[in-house]
Amino acid sequence: MPATDTPLPAASPTDSMAEAMGRVDAVIRERLSSDVALIDQISHYIIGAGGKRIRPRLVLLFSEALGFKGQEPYELAAIVEFIHTATLLHDDVVDESALRRGRATANALFGNAASVLVGDFLYSRAFQMMVSVNRMRVLDVLADATNVIAEGEVLQLMNMHDPDLAVADYLRVIRFKTAKLFEASARLGAVIAEAPHEVEEACAEYGRALGTAFQLIDDLLDYEGDTQALGKNVGDDLREGKPTLPLLIAMERGDDTERALIRHAIEHGEVERLPDIVAIVRRTGALEATRAAARAEAQLARERLRLLPDSGAREALLELCARSVERSS
Secondary structure, three states: OOOOOOOOOOOOHHHHHHHHHHHHHHHHHHHHOOOOHHHHHHHHHHHOOOOOOHHHHHHHHHHHHOOOOOOHHHHHHHHHHHHHHHHHHHHHHHHOOOEEOOEEOHHHHHOHHHHHHHHHHHHHHHHHHHHHHOOHHHHHHHHHHHHHHHHHHHHHHHHOOOOOOOHHHHHHHHHHHHHHHHHHHHHHHHHHOOOOHHHHHHHHHHHHHHHHHHHHHHHHHHHHOOHHHHOOOOOHHHHOOOOOHHHHHHHHHOOHHHHHHHHHHHHHOOOOOHHHHHHHHHHOOHHHHHHHHHHHHHHHHHHHHHHOOOOHHHHHHHHHHHHHHHOOO
């Protein structure tokens, strides 16, 4: 369940980062270069789809908040975006997705084999860039993150079509698959700033909580949003047999008939009854409960910022917490 990114609206404190994000984009364009035409084509297609670029922003904001100045944050921001993009390419193949960010997925256009292999290219290019930063701690953080993300992918695959999945196991997938790269991105800002251990851990905890909140809202929007706003097909999670929190709560609170309907839909990836399931999810308050869980994670993230000095970067990090959970796309 990768996060579905769309551009941030214009009115935001993070707009002051436009120049910095432009530098990140310049690094991305330079590092994407390949003599293999298909790699160039697919890489630029998927990166060019845009997105919130939250993970790169976390690298830049935390390094700025902790007083670091230098080129390394831009390289690291591009690295985490490459890792994220590689996971999207692989995810879309596994999930047989046809739409992302309002455009056809790479696998729909170029085929599964090409998408998987270009995802591998992005992973390997990211590791080339890590070496060029020449900091062992950076390698340690990102190598751990990519390994945990891969574990999360496998865990999610194991959980597909399982209506008896425990909420704790669902959250474990989120922590591994989505929140881990948020956590690593935030931690990297502290690492290159050589922040004290306590501060580094607070930054990492912020990223983990924010990433969890972000994914909870993504899972909620699969039953509350619309295809045009989301940039993906509504009901995709159900079609893929993903037992996300809105469904787990609805089954817990619903009557026997409603529970049986949702169980059958998860087990068989059935979307024909999606309107009925959406009605159950809404009637049982599962959407409100899921958003409340996301807000609790966002509050946890806010609390972790207390160790950072007051700055524009800290304010932008606080703003990210609010915008990540109150969004509708």
